[in-house]
Amino acid sequence: MTQSSLRRTSLTRRAKVAAAVGLLALTGCSAPNSEAATHDFASWDEVVSAAEGQTVQLWMYGGDQQGNAYIDDVLAPAVAEQGVTLERVPVTDTADALNRVLSELQAGRTADGTVDLIWVNGANFSTGKEAGAWLCDWTSLLPNMDKTAVDDPLLSDDFGTPVDGCEVPWHKAQFTIAYNSDIIENPPTSLAGVLDWARAHPGRFTYPAPPDFTGSVFTRQVLYSVSGGYENVPLTYDQESFDELSPALYEKLVDLAPSLWRAGDTYPASSDELNQLYADGQVDMTMTYGPATLTDLVAGGVYPAGTRILTLDEGTVGNASFLGLPSNAESRAGAMVVANTALSVEQQVAKADPEAWGQFTVLDYDSLASAEQALFDALPKSLVVPSYDILSTNANPELSAAWVPPLDEGWRTRVLGAR
Amino acid sequence: MSLAPLRGRTAAAGRPGLRGTLLILPAVVPALFVLGGGIGAAVAQSLGLLPLIGPVRLSLDAYTAQSGALPVSIAVSLGIATASTAIAAVVGFAAALVIVSGRWGGRIVAAISAATVTMPHLIGAAAIGLLLADSGLLPRLLGIDADAWPRLVGGPWWVAVVAEYAWKESAFVALVVAGTLATRVASFDETAALLGAGRLARLRFVMIPLCLPALVVSSTIVFVYTLGSYEVAWLLGRSYPEPLPVMALRLFGSITLTARPEAAAVAVVTTAISLAVVALAFLALRRTALWR
Numbered sequence: 001m002t003q004s005s006l007r008r009t010s011l012t013r014r015a016k017v018a019a020a021v022g023l024l025a026l027t028g029c030s031a032p033n034s035e036a037a038t039h040d041f042a043s044w045d046e047v048v049s050a051a052e053g054q055t056v057q058l059w060m061y062g063g064d065q066q067g068n069a070y071i072d073d074v075l076a077p078a079v080a081e082q083g084v085t086l087e088r089v090p091v092t093d094t095a096d097a098l099n100r101v102l103s104e105l106q107a108g109r110t111a112d113g114t115v116d117l118i119w120v121n122g123a124n125f126s127t128g129k130e131a132g133a134w135l136c137d138w139t140s141l142l143p144n145m146d147k148t149a150v151d152d153p154l155l156s157d158d159f160g161t162p163v164d165g166c167e168v169p170w171h172k173a174q175f176t177i178a179y180n181s182d183i184i185e186n187p188p189t190s191l192a193g194v195l196d197w198a199r200a201h202p203g204r205f206t207y208p209a210p211p212d213f214t215g216s217v218f219t220r221q222v223l224y225s226v227s228g229g230y231e232n233v234p235l236t237y238d239q240e241s242f243d244e245l246s247p248a249l250y251e252k253l254v255d256l257a258p259s260l261w262r263a264g265d266t267y268p269a270s271s272d273e274l275n276q277l278y279a280d281g282q283v284d285m286t287m288t289y290g291p292a293t294l295t296d297l298v299a300g301g302v303y304p305a306g307t308r309i310l311t312l313d314e315g316t317v318g319n320a321s322f323l324g325l326p327s328n329a330e331s332r333a334g335a336m337v338v339a340n341t342a343l344s345v346e347q348q349v350a351k352a353d354p355e356a357w358g359q360f361t362v363l364d365y366d367s368l369a370s371a372e373q374a375l376f377d378a379l380p381k382s383l384v385v386p387s388y389d390i391l392s393t394n395a396n397p398e399l400s401a402a403w404v405p406p407l408d409e410g411w412r413t414r415v416l417g418a419r
Numbered sequence: 420m421s422l423a424p425l426r427g428r429t430a431a432a433g434r435p436g437l438r439g440t441l442l443i444l445p446a447v448v449p450a451l452f453v454l455g456g457g458i459g460a461a462v463a464q465s466l467g468l469l470p471l472i473g474p475v476r477l478s479l480d481a482y483t484a485q486s487g488a489l490p491v492s493i494a495v496s497l498g499i500a501t502a503s504t505a506i507a508a509v510v511g512f513a514a515a516l517v518i519v520s521g522r523w524g525g526r527i528v529a530a531i532s533a534a535t536v537t538m539p540h541l542i543g544a545a546a547i548g549l550l551l552a553d554s555g556l557l558p559r560l561l562g563i564d565a566d567a568w569p570r571l572v573g574g575p576w577w578v579a580v581v582a583e584y585a586w587k588e589s590a591f592v593a594l595v596v597a598g599t600l601a602t603r604v605a606s607f608d609e610t611a612a613l614l615g616a617g618r619l620a621r622l623r624f625v626m627i628p629l630c631l632p633a634l635v636v637s638s639t640i641v642f643v644y645t646l647g648s649y650e651v652a653w654l655l656g657r658s659y660p661e662p663l664p665v666m667a668l669r670l671f672g673s674i675t676l677t678a679r680p681e682a683a684a685v686a687v688v689t690t691a692i693s694l695a696v697v698a699l700a701f702l703a704l705r706r707t708a709l710w711r
Binding site: 093095096098099102123131209211265266404405412416417 | 469471472
């Protein structure tokens, strides 16, 4: 072997080693630890002092103008008084926020993540819990957690996933269909009736395409309906039940498609788009998981004056939404202060005001002091939306989060694929 | 492709060749680093070596998980890429002939092509959407009712998607081929004309053979680009079935944790197809008359 070829060999070997090291640096990050992360604060006072001066990035769905305004104008000033800066990061889909956290964890960024709080529930919470993306056992630190009911199933389970102190409740929601009473004089009283009405009035009804949150819950509501009530659908997911129950659902929706807006050729991509169609008078019904917002929309002239809630005999799906704290959040203490503030009576009352955001409180009304109850009692009554107790009559439980991906995927392939 | 002659020169001249190699390293190393890292990460993730949850386990699960949808997606992607490339190659070649013709029309075509190339595909897709949709500009100009207008956007034949790629990429092909024609082909063409060759004969025996390498290379770039790009198919196509890049992105953003390796698997399949097409193109190139 000549000297030059020897040098060349060692050069290529060194290059190979360098390339391998480079590859390892890029690809060699390990799978994140799926054990739930826990905090190391001994008391709430410690949290409050650690939070001083922190900036909290709250990632949340950005398409709800009232929600955005509530955060910017009401919640952010309230936490600023406690020395915490709250920044709202709008996302088009909550999954984007969780994906950011998961990507950071996968890249080994376990302590200084960019996401400090996520407005989350259901499938995303369950996915994150599975991957160890949430900080757990922290909600018991918050003083304001005492004002919620311990035994409320909506707060102890999120789409069938035990909450385990990994997220703090924020507000309650009830799936609701709204209609224009000026056009529909005899509204249907069941979901089957709604679908029949849609067939009798071609082009005047549609629903957002899953995996949009609202479109997704609509398909679950139809699943309950075609299965003869929620009692007949096992809440925990198993393949057998899915194979047995889902064909009737998709058959119903495929059958319905030609009667929908644009003959089912296309669907609104989000609940926002559906609301726009309703506001423009292109359809006569809309649906929402936050019905309290309707009052303001009607008052502002966005929605027709005849907008009313369609109450279904069999009830609708209800749930609660939460604030989740990623396990790699940089401003943990600040995020806890924000969550605690969001759970205070003042904030919950302010948020429940239809003119602010109009979200139902997660606080336990009966356990509040009479002065605090009076604040809720003083909220303006709505012509459009009945109170939460009436809305949540016969409330249906949410299916476990494991149902959501197969149902959404089935809709994509069987309903959209059938076009 | 330029590495082979380089190594030959290294053996003959020694030091200058090494210097040449060292000089291109600043360009090659980062490219290899990003390319190797990216593809390496995708392959590792698709094989279950970079899981979001659970133990690291070598498996082909991610490839078999979409076994039902993947062949359909491959077919859709290949169909779109083939149709777009074929149209872009024919239109681009014709436009190149017009550009080098020396007449004033050629300058207009050259200006239009240059302007088209600078436009981002996303803007192009939005424009095509506004033009061809059933409530778009074209049916309105023609006074055709939305119901009677064929479903070009989001329809079963991916017409709007292919139209966008063909339009944008034909401009690219035209500029590349026109470059070749302008440098050396023109003199051959004039010589053939002086020797009495007719227009058709010159096109067949002079223009096409001399342009073929440039045409093959630019068409390959168009094909691989079309196969791997996402935004046009996502904006103008239908939601089901979906081309490979759209499928990869949807799976990557899915809330199901096992879907990430599946997304990587789809990306690896797309890369493999692209590499195969490039290899085929180089084989074809070697058979052309101009290849040394």
